[in-house]
Amino acid sequence: MASSKKLISREEWEKRLNNVKIRKEDMNKLVMNFLVTEGNVEAAKKFRMESGTHPDIGLATITDRMAVKKAAQCGNVKDAIEKINDLNPEILDTNPQLFFQLQQQRLIELIRNGKVEAALEFAQEELAPRAEENQSFLEELERTISLVAFEDTSNCPVGELLDISQRLKTASEVNAAVLTSQSNEKDPKLPSLLKMLIWAQNKLDKKAAYPCINDLSNARLEDPTF
Amino acid sequence: MPSATVNKPRPSELLSRLTSAEPEVKVRALREVKNQIIGNRTKKLSFLKLGAVPAVAGILADSIDDVTENNNCNNTNNFLVQSAAALGSFACGFDAGVQAVLDAGAFPNLLRLLANPNEKVVDAVARALRMIYQSKLAPKYDFLQQKNMEFLISLLNSEKETVSGLGASIITRSCETNLEQKALFDAGILRKLNSLLEGGSLSQRDASLESLATVFRNNPEVISKFAGPEIGRPLSSIIDLAKDRYPRTRLLACMCLIVIRNASPHFLQDIGIKTKLIHILLELLDDPGQVGDEAPFAFSSLIAQKEDLQKLALEANAIDKFHHHIKKGSLHPRRYEGILLALADMCSKLESCRSKFLSLQVLNLVADALTDYNAGVRAAACICLKSVTRSIKNLSAGYFMNETIVIPLVQLFLDPSTSVQVAALGATSNIVVDFTTRKSIFVQCGGMKQLVQLAKSMESSVRSNALWALKNFVFQADNRLKEGVFSELTASLLSSLIRDPEPSVQEQALALVRNLVDGCINLIEFVFAEDGLILGAIGRQLQCASKAEIGIQGMYALCNVASGNEFHREAVMQLLFTQMGDKNQSFVVKFLQSNDSQLRTATVWTIVNLTCPSSPGAPCRLEKLRNAGIVSQIKNMVNDPCVDVKVTIFFIFRICFLFASLFWLT
Numbered sequence: 001m002a003s004s005k006k007l008i009s010r011e012e013w014e015k016r017l018n019n020v021k022i023r024k025e026d027m028n029k030l031v032m033n034f035l036v037t038e039g040n041v042e043a044a045k046k047f048r049m050e051s052g053t054h055p056d057i058g059l060a061t062i063t064d065r066m067a068v069k070k071a072a073q074c075g076n077v078k079d080a081i082e083k084i085n086d087l088n089p090e091i092l093d094t095n096p097q098l099f100f101q102l103q104q105q106r107l108i109e110l111i112r113n114g115k116v117e118a119a120l121e122f123a124q125e126e127l128a129p130r131a132e133e134n135q136s137f138l139e140e141l142e143r144t145i146s147l148v149a150f151e152d153t154s155n156c157p158v159g160e161l162l163d164i165s166q167r168l169k170t171a172s173e174v175n176a177a178v179l180t181s182q183s184n185e186k187d188p189k190l191p192s193l194l195k196m197l198i199w200a201q202n203k204l205d206k207k208a209a210y211p212c213i214n215d216l217s218n219a220r221l222e223d224p225t226f
Numbered sequence: 227m228p229s230a231t232v233n234k235p236r237p238s239e240l241l242s243r244l245t246s247a248e249p250e251v252k253v254r255a256l257r258e259v260k261n262q263i264i265g266n267r268t269k270k271l272s273f274l275k276l277g278a279v280p281a282v283a284g285i286l287a288d289s290i291d292d293v294t295e296n297n298n299c300n301n302t303n304n305f306l307v308q309s310a311a312a313l314g315s316f317a318c319g320f321d322a323g324v325q326a327v328l329d330a331g332a333f334p335n336l337l338r339l340l341a342n343p344n345e346k347v348v349d350a351v352a353r354a355l356r357m358i359y360q361s362k363l364a365p366k367y368d369f370l371q372q373k374n375m376e377f378l379i380s381l382l383n384s385e386k387e388t389v390s391g392l393g394a395s396i397i398t399r400s401c402e403t404n405l406e407q408k409a410l411f412d413a414g415i416l417r418k419l420n421s422l423l424e425g426g427s428l429s430q431r432d433a434s435l436e437s438l439a440t441v442f443r444n445n446p447e448v449i450s451k452f453a454g455p456e457i458g459r460p461l462s463s464i465i466d467l468a469k470d471r472y473p474r475t476r477l478l479a480c481m482c483l484i485v486i487r488n489a490s491p492h493f494l495q496d497i498g499i500k501t502k503l504i505h506i507l508l509e510l511l512d513d514p515g516q517v518g519d520e521a522p523f524a525f526s527s528l529i530a531q532k533e534d535l536q537k538l539a540l541e542a543n544a545i546d547k548f549h550h551h552i553k554k555g556s557l558h559p560r561r562y563e564g565i566l567l568a569l570a571d572m573c574s575k576l577e578s579c580r581s582k583f584l585s586l587q588v589l590n591l592v593a594d595a596l597t598d599y600n601a602g603v604r605a606a607a608c609i610c611l612k613s614v615t616r617s618i619k620n621l622s623a624g625y626f627m628n629e630t631i632v633i634p635l636v637q638l639f640l641d642p643s644t645s646v647q648v649a650a651l652g653a654t655s656n657i658v659v660d661f662t663t664r665k666s667i668f669v670q671c672g673g674m675k676q677l678v679q680l681a682k683s684m685e686s687s688v689r690s691n692a693l694w695a696l697k698n699f700v701f702q703a704d705n706r707l708k709e710g711v712f713s714e715l716t717a718s719l720l721s722s723l724i725r726d727p728e729p730s731v732q733e734q735a736l737a738l739v740r741n742l743v744d745g746c747i748n749l750i751e752f753v754f755a756e757d758g759l760i761l762g763a764i765g766r767q768l769q770c771a772s773k774a775e776i777g778i779q780g781m782y783a784l785c786n787v788a789s790g791n792e793f794h795r796e797a798v799m800q801l802l803f804t805q806m807g808d809k810n811q812s813f814v815v816k817f818l819q820s821n822d823s824q825l826r827t828a829t830v831w832t833i834v835n836l837t838c839p840s841s842p843g844a845p846c847r848l849e850k851l852r853n854a855g856i857v858s859q860i861k862n863m864v865n866d867p868c869v870d871v872k873v874t875i876f877f878i879f880r881i882c883f884l885f886a887s888l889f890w891l892t
Contacts (some may be wrong), residue, residue: 018578061588082257084757085264089311090353093318099265129268136556183387 008210010223012030028053030190037188039066039175057184065178072171080174086149091181098139100130105170106142108161111147119148237262237269237276244281253304256285257551260312270320279316279323283330290335293342306339307350312355317361325359333358333365340381342388348557352388358393361764367400375413377862382418385781387429390422394433397758398440401609409447416441416452424463428472435467435478436578446490461486461493468506475509477524484528487527496699500535503528505540506649511551511565522548522564526571533575545572545582546580550592566595573613584625589614601643608638608649615656626657627664632671640674644685651680651691658699665703669710673737674699678714686728693723693734700741707812708742708749721763729772736764736779743786753783760796761787765801766800768813774822781817781828788835794842805856818859830874837881857882 031054034121041062044055064087071080081102084091092099103126110119123145131138143158150156160166176186194216201212209224227582235243243255259278263270273279284310292302311330316323327333328693336358339351358364369373381393397415401407410416419441422434442449453461462485467479470577480503487494494500507528512519525544528536548565551557552569569588573580583589592614595607615626635657638650654677668674677699680692700708712720723735741762744749753760764780771777788798802814817829833856837848851857857878866872 047496081264082261085261088353089264089315089350090318090357093315096265112236119492126266129266133267136558180428183429 005206006208008208010211010221013211013221025053028099030193032056034188034190035187036062037179039064039069057182061182065175065182068178069171069175072102072105073167075105075109075112075167077102077109077170080171084174084178085116087178088181095177096130096134096137098173100127100134101173103127103130103171104140105167107144108166111144112162116148120145144226153165171202234464237273237278237803240621241273241276241278242279243679243699244285244759249301249305252285253301253308255601256282256305256308256312259448260308260315263312264315267320270316271325274316274326275321279313279326279332280313280330281314282309282331283291283327283335283810286313286332286335288703290338301448303344304472304846306342306344306347309345309504310336310354312341314350314357317354317357319357321361323361323872324358324363327354327358328363328365345386349388352386352392354785356388356395357394359392359399361399364399367396369401369406369409376410379413379418382415387427391433392428394422394430395436396421397437398433401437401440403418404445404447405781407441407443407448410441411448411451416448420452420463423467428475430476431467431470432475432709435464435475438464439478441484442482442485442489442846445491445724449486449490449493455705465499470716473510473513473515476506477517477521480506480510481524481527484524488527500538500789500794501542504535504539504544508542508544508547509545517556519561522568522879524689525568526564526838529568529572531574535572536572536579538584539559539572540576540579545569545579545586545588548572549586549588549591549640552588552595559598559603562595563600563602563606563612564597566592566603566610570606570610570613573610574616577617577619580614583614584617584620590630593630593634595873596631596638602644602781603643604638604641605643608635608646608653611635612649612656615653621659621738624660624664627660627667629667629671632657632668632673637674638672639673639680642719645690647680647683647685648687648691651677651688651727655691655695655698658695659701665707666700668699669707674711675714678719681715681723685725686731689723689726690728690730690734693731693738697734697738697741700738702741702745705746714750717759721759724767729776733773733775733779736767736776736783739764740779740786743783747790750787750794752786754797761801762796765804769804771813774820774825777813777820777821777825778828781825781832783829785832785835787799788832792841795847796843798832799850801835804852812854812856814856815854815859815887818856818863823871825869826863826866827870827874830863830878830887833860834874834881837878839881839884844881848881 004056009098020059024054028047028051032044032051035047036055036057036059039062044059044062047053047057048055064083068083068087071077071083081092092102096117107119107123108128110122127137127141127144128224131141144161146158147153147156147161148160153159153162179186197213197216205208205212211221211224214222238351240255240259240262243251244259246255259273259282264274285305289302289305289309292308307346313327313336317862319326328831333355336351339347340355342348342351367378367573369378378393378396380395382390384390384393397410399502401410416438419434419438422430423438426434442452464479464482467475468483470479483494483499483503504525507525511518513521513739524537529539552562552565567585568590573583589736592607594612595603595610598607600602611626611631615621616809617625620626623711633655635650640784641647641650654673658665658673674696680688680749682698683689683692696711700711720739721733723731724739726732731737742752752762768777768780768784771780773802784801788795801810814829817825820826834850837844838853848857860875860878863871863875866875
C-alpha cells in the first residue's frame, strides 16, 4: 500500500539533529530555571558552582519560599500562613481563593486527626464567613465538612480531600502565588518545552515516518515504522 | 504534624497585650493580630471595632521614636515591619480600615519611614501606603507642588518594586485634572512610566499601564505629546502588551488603549486595532478570576455610544459570547453586572444587535437577573432591558408586555436601592409604550398603582422617572385606562407635581397631562377637576418656567385643552393673560421669541387652536391676542427658520384673512 508519508531514516534524522546548534549556556539556563522554580536551593547552589550559571532569582528568596512550601506539604498550614504573611502580607490579602484553600486544608488536617469538635468550631469561625463573602466557597466548605459524617473516609465520595495529593496541590498553589508576587514566572520552562516536543511530534506524525522519542525519561530515538 | 491550635486568645485579650510593657509579649500579639486579619474581612471589622488600629498605629509611632534614639535596632525593625504590615492589611480593600488608619494619624509616619535604611521596613511601609492609595479615601496628592513632584519622581526611580509601585498608585489614585496631567507630563513622569513599561517587571508594567491610562484620560494634548516625535513607538509598546501572556497585563493594556482612543480622534482609529481590541476583551472573559470580571466593563467603555464598534462587535459574535457566559450561571456578581451592562451597550442603538439578542433568547436570562440578590446586578438587568425595549418593531408586536418581564419589573419599584428603582422605571417607560391593547396587563399586576406611589417618593429622580413611565403608559391609551390613571393620581397630586421644586419633575408632570388630555374631549375635564387645580398649576408654572422643556410640555398641554370646546378655549385664554409682575407681558410673547424651535411651535399651535374659525368666540380671542401684541409678534416670524413654525404661522394668517378687517388694522 502506497503511503503519502515521507520516510526519514535514522541516519538522516541524526544528521539533521546534529546540525542544530544549541548553546550549552542556554541548556544550563533551562536547568537552573527548573531547579530555582521548583525550589531546590542546594541543587541550584551546586549547579551554580559547577556550571557558572547565574540564577534569575536571588537564592535567598528561594529559601523563604521553600520554607512556606514545605510547611504546606507537611500539613503545617498555620505555620505556612504565618510564613507567607512574613514574606508578603499582600499575597493572602488579595487572593481570596488561595486563602480559602489554605484554611480548607487546615480544616482537613483537623478532621484527619480526629479533632471533630475543633474542626467544626474552626469551620464555623473561620470558613463560614469566607463562604458568606463568596458563594462559590460554600460548596467547597460543605464538601469538606461532609468528611466528618463518614466513619470510613477511604470509601466516601469526598475522600480525595484527605489524600496527600490535596496537600501537594495546595503547596504547589502557594508556591506559584509566592513566585508570581516576586514577579517571577511561576512555571519552569522545561516542562513546557517537553510539551512542545510532543506536540511537534504529533504534528509531524501526520506527514512523515521518522525516528521519534517515545520515552521522555531516556530520550531514546526509536526507529520509524509505518 | 497537626498544627491547629484551638486555644486562641480572644481578640480583646490580644488587644490588651498590645499595650504590654514586655516587648516579647507585645510583638507576638502584634504578629498574631496581623495573621488573624490578613484575608479575613470579618476579623478586620471586629478588631477595628475594638480599637485595634489606634493601638497598632501607636506602636508604629513609638518605634519611630526608638529608631531616632537608636535603640535596639533589630527589635525596633521588627515592630516597624509588623505594625506597618498590620496597618496595611487593615487598609487592604476595606474602606473602614483605611479611614481608621488615617484617623489614627499613621499616614505621615508611614511616609517618613520610606526613608528607613532597612529594606524589610521600607517594603512593609510601601505596601501599606499602596493599600491606602488604592482606596477612594486616600488623601489627595498635590502634584502641583514642586517638592511633591520631586518626591513622586524619587519613588518612581527607586530600585525597589514596592516603592516604584507606590509611586504609580499615587498617580492612578490622585491624578484628576488636565492641569495635573500636564504637570506630570512636564516633569518627565510619562517617560519614566514608559521605561517601566518596556524594561520593568510584571508588576511594574501593570502599575505603569494603570498610571498612564490615568494621565491620558480625556487629555488629547498629553496623548499626542507622548506619542510625540517618535510617532507610534510608545503606543506600539502598549499595543504589544495587549498581546502579553499575562491576562491582567492584556486587560490593563486594552484599558489604556481604550482611554487613548476615546480621548483623541487621531490615534488607534483603524479597523485593525478596533477588531483586535474587541477580540482580546471577549477572550479575556474566559479568565476565571478578577480579570474576567473586569473585562466586560472595559468592553463597555470601548463600544458605548459608538455604532461602528457595536457593529464590529456584533460580527465578532459578542452577543453569543456574553450569552454563553451568562448561561453558565453562578457568576460573580461583578462579572454578571458587567456582562449585563455590556449587552445593554451593544443593544443601545442598533436594531441588528437587538434582533440577535432576542433571537438567542437572552431575554429570559435577563428577566431572571431582575430577581438577583445583588443590587448592581438587578440595576444592570433593568438597564439592559431598557436598551432592548427600544426595538420599535418588537414593542409594536407587544413582545415585552408579558408577565415574565412585567411582574419582576414592577416588584423592583419597591426595591430598597434607589438606583435599582430608577433603572426599573427606565425599562418600564419603554415597555409601556405598547401599541397593542395589552397595557391592561400592567394595571393587573399593580404596576400603575405602584407608579403613582413612586410619584410621591422623596427622591426626585424616582418621582421624575415614575412620571415618565406614566406619561408613556397613557400615550394613546384608551379612555378607560386614562381615567384609571387620573383617579389614582388625583388632581391635587398632579397639580403639586406640576409645581414640584425639581424642574425635571415639573417637565414630566406637564408631559403627563399633555398625554392624558390628548384625544377624547371628555378627558379635557381632568384639568378642570377640583376648581381647575391642574389648569391653574400649569398657568403658574408657565409663568416661571426655568427651562424650555417645561414651556414646551406646558404649551402642548394647553394646546390639547384648547382643542376642546368653547369653555375650554376661554379658560386657556384667561390663563394666557394672567399678569405676571410688572412686565405686563404674557409669557406667550416670551415663548414666541424663544430660541427653542419646539417651544415656538407649541405656542403657535396653541394660538391656532384658540383662533380656529369654526368656533364662535374666535374673533374675540383674536382681537385680544392682537391687543396684546401677539399677532404682530407672529407676523415677525414669517421667516422663522423652523419649518413647523412657518407652516403653522401661515395657518394663523389664513385665520386673520378671514377676519379681514381686524387684520388690516394691525
